[in-house]
Amino acid sequence: MEATDDKYANIDVTKVYEYKDLPDKISGRCDNCGSVKFKSSVGGGKLLRECTNCEIKKIFKAYKSPYD
Numbered sequence: 001m002e003a004t005d006d007k008y009a010n011i012d013v014t015k016v017y018e019y020k021d022l023p024d025k026i027s028g029r030c031d032n033c034g035s036v037k038f039k040s041s042v043g044g045g046k047l048l049r050e051c052t053n054c055e056i057k058k059i060f061k062a063y064k065s066p067y068d
Contacts, residue, residue, distance in 0.1 A: 016048075016057040032056045 035053040
């Protein structure tokens, strides 16, 4: 469990994280400040979510359907 805690203890707000590498510690809340307000934008099959309070950014990659 310590490795998980370390990952969240050293968050760099200038870096853009991928959600698969740093999933939400508490679903729908910012890992750095705990805020629930985000700005989001979509482009190139990716969703970029940015906290409006501390500006930490995470990228969510689009799911590829096996039927496409």
